[in-house]
Amino acid sequence: MITRTAIAPVSGGIGESVVRPDGVPKLTGEFSYSSDLHHDDMLWGATLRSPHPRARIRSIDISAALAMTGVHAVLTADDVPGSKTFGQERSDQPVFAWDEVRFWGEAVAAVAADDPETARRAAAAILVDYEPLEPLTDPEEAERRGETFRVMDLTNGDRGLRGEVVVEGYYETGMIDQAMLGTESGLAIPDGRGGVDLHISTQWMHVDHRQIVASLGLAPEMVRLHPAGIGGAFGAREDISVQIHLCMLALHTGRPVKIVYDRAESFAGHVHRHPARMWYRHEADRAGDLVRVEARILLDGGAYAETSSAVIANAVYFAVGPYRCPSVSIHGAAVCTNHPPAGAMRGFGANQVCVAYEAQMDRLAAALGMDAIELRLRNALGPGDRIPTSGQEITGSLPTAEVIRSAAALPLPDDDSGDPRRLPGGTGLTTPRAAVRRGVGFAVGIKNIAFSEAFDDYTEARAVLTPAGLEIHTAASEVGQGMVTVLQQIARSATGIEHVEVVFADTSQIGSAGSTSASRQTQMAGGAVFEAACAVRDEALRRAGGDRLSGDGVWRDGRVVATLDALLADGPISHHVTFRHPPTERPNATGQGDVHAGFAVAAHRAVVDVDPELGLVRVVQIDTAQDVGRALNPQAVLGQIEGGIAQGLGMAIMEEVLLDRGVVRNASFTDYLLPTFPDMPAVEAVIIEHPEPWGPFGAKGFAELPSISSTPAVVAAIRDATGRPLTRVPVRPEDVAGL
C-alpha cells in the first residue's frame, strides 16, 4: 500500500500539464504504429470471413487459392496446432470456424501472399460450402432458451419495502463501435528456432500471450509480444483479433507476415458495446427518498463469451446509479446470440444502465413534482454510504453531491452568434432560428475502477536508476490516453529525478501490467511505478547517507554528497514491484459483497437545439464536473473529459451498428456516423479533487466516466426540447420528429 506521499521538488512532476514524450513523433509522422511496421522479406495476410450470421460448414476447398501465383499459405482450423479455440474468460471462440459459423464476419481461413491485393484475391478464391441456418437474433428468446453467458439475481434489503410514488420504463441502447482510428494490425516474425516475435497493438500483451501460446501449442518463452504503436483502443483491443492468425502464418511460411484490417473488416474483427434492453421500476416516498428499485437488464453478448460476464456484472452493480436506496432487486443476463460478439467498450456496462436510471430519475422527479437536480442531490451517494446493489461500503472518495452541484452551477451558454452553421442542419438552412427549440438535460454516472469480484489484479513495473536518469520498465499499453506522461510525472515526483524514460518492455522482459482498461492504469501502473521509484530513491539515499535525491545526485543538508556517477559506479539501482490494489470479494448468492476496489462519479449537463420537424439535433454545450481524486496532469484530464464526452454524444444521437437478421449493414465510416468537429460542442469542465486512498498521490482513474452520463444528459435535453419520451439510444431523427 502507498503511504508515502511526499512530493519531491522537480520540474515535470505531478500537477503540471507536461507535454507527451511521444507528441513530437506523432506530430511529424515518425511515430511507428502497428500498421507502419515493415520487414523487407514480409508477406501480407488476409482473412476469409463468414457472410452468414449462422451456417453449417459442409466443406472448405483451399486448392484454387493455394494454386495462385504469389500465395504462400492458406490456413484453416485443421492447421491450428494447439487449442482450436481462444477467449479471455472462456475459451469458446474458434481461431478458425470449422463445423459452424456463429456470426457475420467470423474468421474461417487466412492467407499469406506476396502483396495485400493477392492475399485478398486468394482469400476470396477459397470455396466454402455453407448451409445457412436460422440465426438466433432475439436476446429475449436467447434467455428463454438458456443461451446465457452469465445470469445474476441480485437482491439487497427488504424486498417488501414499497414507495408511494412509482415510475416504470423500458429502455434500449444500440450496438456501438469503438471506432478507434488505427485498425487491427501487426507483424509476426519467425525466430528461426520454432518461435515467433509478434509486434502488436493491444490493451493487454500478457493475456494475449496466454491465448496465443495455447493455440500455437508452444512453450510460453517461444512467443514474445512486442508493443507496437496503438491508434486508440476504447475496449476494442482487449480481445484477440489478428494475433493468432499472424503467428500461425509466420510459423507456417517461415517469413514475416503483416496484417492490416481495412475498416469494414475491423467492424467484424473486434467486439462492440453490448446492445441492452432494460425494464425499470423506481419507487420513492413523497419526500423524494428512493425506497426501492427493480430492474431487469438484458445484454446481447453475441456469439462468443469475450468479457460478457464482467460487463453484465457492471451493469447490475451500477443499475441504480450513484444513489442511496434501501431495497433493490436486479435481474441481469448476458445472452448468447448469432450477433457479432460484444465485449469491452469505454464504460463497460455502466453506460447502458445510466441511460435507463437517469431517465427514471427524471420521470420520478416529474411524478414527485420535484426539481430533478434536487432529487438527485437528495439521494446522492457519498463516503460511508453503501452501494445500493452490492451493499459495499464506500471507503474511498465519492463526491456525488459535489459533482452535481458543480455541474449545475455552471452558467448556461449565451444565445448564439447567428452564424447559420450553428443551426441544427447547419448551412442547409433547413429551419429558421425561430423554429428551433432549445432543451437542457442533466445526468449523473458512476463506475468502478480497476478489476473486481476477487480477480487477482496486479501490475508489474521496474525502476532503474542509471547515471543518465531513471528508466521505468512496464508492459502497460499506452493506447493514446497519456499514461506514458503520467508515469514519468509520478516517477519524477517520487524521486526528484527529472530525466525519466518509460521503456515499453516485451513480454519476455517483464510480467503483466494488466489491461489498459477499467480506468485502471493511472492507479495500477502508476501505483507500481510509484512504489518502484520510491524504493530506488530510498536505496540511493541509504547508500550515500543522504536526505534528498535529484539528477545531480544524493544530497545531505543542502549539498550534493554523491553524484549519480559516483553513487552508481558499481552499477544501476534497480527495483521491481508487483502492485496490487486492495483485495475484492466474489459476490454471495444474492450479489452482495465488497466486490469493487473503488469508484468514480461525474455529472453532465447538456444543452441542445432541436429542429422538431426534421428531427435534427445540434448539441450546443456539454458541461461537466468530474471526480478525479487528484489531477496529475490537468491538460490530460481535460483531454479525457472532452474525448469521453464526444463518444457519449455519439452514442446519444449518432452511432449504431445496424443489424439486419444478424448481418451488419453499416461497416464503414460512411454509414457508421462518428462525431466530427462541427458536431462537438463547447465543454466546460470542473475538476473535483478528493484524494483516493490507494491512488498514487491521491489520483483516481476516471477516464470512462466522461462517456457514461454524457449520453443520458443529451437525451434528457432532447426530451426537454421536444416533450417526447425518447426511450431508445441512439435517438434517431424519426424519434425526435415523432414519426
Added chain:
Amino acid sequence: MIRFTVNGVPRTAEPAGPESLLFTLRERLGLWGAKGACEQGECGSCTVLLDGEPVCSCLVMTADVADCDVVTVEGLAAPDGSLHPVQQAMLDHGAVQCGFCTPGFVVAAAHLLDRVPNPSEDDIKEALAGNVCRCTGYGAILRSLTALGEEA
C-alpha cells in the same frame, strides 16, 4: 513509371494498377506519416497536399499524380527539424492523444492557416470537418488553432 515530387524531392513509382497514392507513399516510398483508417475519404487520416490542395490520398490513384507536387506531414517541419507552427501548437495544447488522426489534422490545419490566418471557431470546425478524431473530442485541437490564429 510515374514521376512526381514528394516534399520537394523528385520521386518515381510503379503503381500496381489502381493503387492509391496512400499505398504508394507508405508501402513503396516508406513515408508512413499519412495513415489509412477508412479507405473511403471519410476520416481524413491520409490527408496530403496535392499541388497545394488537401486531398484524401486514399482516394487518389497514383497513376493520376504524374508531374504533381505532393506534400505529406513529413514535409512540414523546417529543414533544421523545428516544428511547423501547427505542430508546435498542437503539442503545447495537448491536441495529440493516440495520434493516428494527427498527421491528417496537421496537414489540413496548416493549409487552413495558410489561406485564413485568423480563422473563427466556426471556420476551423468547417475546414476540419473531414478529419475525424476519436480521442480528443476536438477541444484541444480547436484551442491550438485558435491560439495560432490570435498570434497571426
